[in-house]
Amino acid sequence: MxxxxxxxxxxxxxxxxxxxxxxxxxxxxxxxxxxxxxxxxxxxxxxxxxxxxxxxxxxxxxxxxxxxxxxxxxxxxxxxxxxxxxxxxxxxxxxxxxxxxxxxxxxxxxxxxxxxxxxxxxxxxxxxxxxxxxxxxxxxxxxxxxxxxxxxxxxxxxxxxxxxxxxxxxxxxxxxxLASVCTVSVSQAEEMHRCAEPLFPPGILEGRRVDFAAHNDEFRRRAVVEGDGTGVLVTLDERMAEVIDQALSEAGIKAGDVTRVACMNTSRDIAEQVCEIRLDIPASRSTWEFGRTIGHCGASDQFLALERLVRTGELGPGDHLLMFAYGPGVTISAAVVEVLESPVWARTRGGDA
Missing domain, CATH: 3.40.47.10 (Thiolase/Chalcone synthase)
Incomplete structure (x- = not known):
C-alpha cells in the first residue's frame, strides 16, 4: 500500500x-x-x-x-x-x-x-x-x-x-x-502455529501450555520427513522477499537507501538473513543489538525500535527505516518509514515533549 x-x-x-x-x-x-x-x-x-x-x-x-x-x-x-x-x-x-x-x-x-x-x-x-x-x-x-x-x-x-x-x-x-506498508499471506502454512494440536476444545481452556517452538519444530519435521510441506517452507522465503521488495518499491527507494532495519527481536540469524542475504547491507544496520536486550515483545518490536532510534538520534532527517515481521496465519509484513525531521521530544533531555 x-x-x-x-x-x-x-x-x-x-x-x-x-x-x-x-x-x-x-x-x-x-x-x-x-x-x-x-x-x-x-x-x-x-x-x-x-x-x-x-x-x-x-x-x-x-x-x-x-x-x-x-x-x-x-x-x-x-x-x-x-x-x-x-x-x-x-x-x-x-x-x-x-x-x-x-x-x-x-x-x-x-x-x-x-x-x-x-x-x-x-x-x-x-x-x-x-x-x-x-x-x-x-x-x-x-x-x-x-x-x-x-x-x-x-x-x-x-x-x-x-x-x-x-x-x-x-x-x-x-x-x-509512513512511506509504505504491505502484507502478504501464506495460508497453507497456518498449521505452523498449531501443529498436532486440535482446534476444539481450545487448549487454553484445558490448561495446555502454549509452546510455539514445539509447534514450529513439528511442522518443519513433517515438512522434511513426510515431504508434504517442503514447498510451503520455500514459499515462505519467496513471500518474504516479495513483501520486502513491494515495500521498498512503493516507498520509491532501493535496498541501498535503507538506513536501518527493524526485524522481530529473535536470534541474530533472522537479522542477518534480512539484511545481508536479502538486502545486501551489513547486519550492523539492524536493530538486533537493541532487541537482544528486551526480548521479542509481541507486536511491539519494530515500533519500540523506531521510538528508540529517533529518540537517540540514530535516525535523522532523510533516513529510512525498513520494518519487517511475521505473524501466524502465516502473514508477512513490511513497512518503510522516512524520517523528515528531528522532533522536539528527541532533542529534549529525557525524551519528553
Missing part, C-alpha cells in the same frame, strides 16, 4: 526492567547452550503490571508527543498477542476510558506479532474514508508472565519480553512519513 499521504506525529513506549540471561540460566529457566546459540542478553519483564496499563503509558507518551488532542482522533486500534485481562473484557476500553474518550471508534486486533502492521493498513483506510478526524492512535502491549506460557521457551530462537508501544498516524505532516 502506498502511503505517502500518511505521517507519524508521535511514538511512545513502555519497557519494564530486564532480567539477564545469566540470571535465567542460574535459575534453571534458560539453557546456557541457547545463550551461546542465539546471543540474547536479557528480556524485559513487567511483573504484575497489566498489559493494558503498559499500553496506556505508551499511548500517553505518543499522544503528548504528537501534539494532538483526543478529540482529533478518529480511531483507536489495540493490538495484542496474549491475554490482556478478564475473559470477555475488551482492553481497548481501558485506554479509551483513561485517555481517548468515547468519541472514537475503538477495537482490538489479534493478528499476532505483525499486528501493528495490519493496524497501520486499517488506520490508513479509515483516515482516508473519514477525513473529519485527522489522526489515529495505535497501541500494542503484552505481558507474558502467566502460568500457561514459559517466556524462555515459548518461541523458536527467541525469549518473550513484556512491553507497550504506541504510534499516532496522522494525515498532516509529522516528524516522519
Amino acid at each position: 502506498e502511503t505517502a499521504d500518511m505521517y507519524i506525529s508521535g511514538v511512545g513506549s513502555y519497557i519494564p526492567g530486564a532480567v539477564t540471561v545469566e540470571d535465567a540460566v542460574a535459575a534453571g529457566r534458560y539453557s546456557a547452550d541457547e545463550v551461546e546459540l542465539y546471543g540474547l542478553a536479557s528480556v524485559a519483564v513487567a511483573g504484575d503490571v497489566p498489559a493494558p496499563e503498559m499500553a496506556l503509558r505508551a499511548a500517553r507518551s505518543a499522544l503528548a508527543r504528537s501534539g494532538r488532542s483526543p478529540t482529533e482522533l478518529g480511531l483507536l486500534l489495540y493490538v495484542s498477542t496474549w491475554h490482556q485481562g478478564p475473559e470477555g473484557w475488551p482492553p481497548q476500553a481501558y485506554v479509551q476510558r483513561h485517555l481517548v474518550g468515547d468519541g472514537v471508534l475503538a477495537t482490538q486486533l489479534r493478528q499476532g506479532c505483525n499486528g501493528m502492521f495490519a493496524a497501520l493498513e486499517l488506520a490508513v483506510g479509515r483516515l482516508r474514508a473519514a477525513p473529519g478526524r485527522p489522526a489515529a492512535l495505535l497501541v500494542a502491549a503484552d505481558n507474558y508472565g502467566t502460568p500457561l506460557v514459559d517466556r524462555w521457551r515459548m518461541l523458536p530462537g527467541a525469549v518473550a519480553g513484556d512491553a507497550g508501544s504506541a504510534l499516532v498516524l496522522d494525515t498532516e505532516p509529522g516528524f516522519a512519513r
Whole structure:
C-alpha cells in the first residue's frame, strides 16, 4: 500500500526492567547452550503490571508527543498477542476510558506479532474514508508472565519480553512519513502455529501450555520427513522477499537507501538473513543489538525500535527505516518509514515533549 499521504506525529513506549540471561540460566529457566546459540542478553519483564496499563503509558507518551488532542482522533486500534485481562473484557476500553474518550471508534486486533502492521493498513483506510478526524492512535502491549506460557521457551530462537508501544498516524505532516506498508499471506502454512494440536476444545481452556517452538519444530519435521510441506517452507522465503521488495518499491527507494532495519527481536540469524542475504547491507544496520536486550515483545518490536532510534538520534532527517515481521496465519509484513525531521521530544533531555 502506498502511503505517502500518511505521517507519524508521535511514538511512545513502555519497557519494564530486564532480567539477564545469566540470571535465567542460574535459575534453571534458560539453557546456557541457547545463550551461546542465539546471543540474547536479557528480556524485559513487567511483573504484575497489566498489559493494558503498559499500553496506556505508551499511548500517553505518543499522544503528548504528537501534539494532538483526543478529540482529533478518529480511531483507536489495540493490538495484542496474549491475554490482556478478564475473559470477555475488551482492553481497548481501558485506554479509551483513561485517555481517548468515547468519541472514537475503538477495537482490538489479534493478528499476532505483525499486528501493528495490519493496524497501520486499517488506520490508513479509515483516515482516508473519514477525513473529519485527522489522526489515529495505535497501541500494542503484552505481558507474558502467566502460568500457561514459559517466556524462555515459548518461541523458536527467541525469549518473550513484556512491553507497550504506541504510534499516532496522522494525515498532516509529522516528524516522519509512513512511506509504505504491505502484507502478504501464506495460508497453507497456518498449521505452523498449531501443529498436532486440535482446534476444539481450545487448549487454553484445558490448561495446555502454549509452546510455539514445539509447534514450529513439528511442522518443519513433517515438512522434511513426510515431504508434504517442503514447498510451503520455500514459499515462505519467496513471500518474504516479495513483501520486502513491494515495500521498498512503493516507498520509491532501493535496498541501498535503507538506513536501518527493524526485524522481530529473535536470534541474530533472522537479522542477518534480512539484511545481508536479502538486502545486501551489513547486519550492523539492524536493530538486533537493541532487541537482544528486551526480548521479542509481541507486536511491539519494530515500533519500540523506531521510538528508540529517533529518540537517540540514530535516525535523522532523510533516513529510512525498513520494518519487517511475521505473524501466524502465516502473514508477512513490511513497512518503510522516512524520517523528515528531528522532533522536539528527541532533542529534549529525557525524551519528553
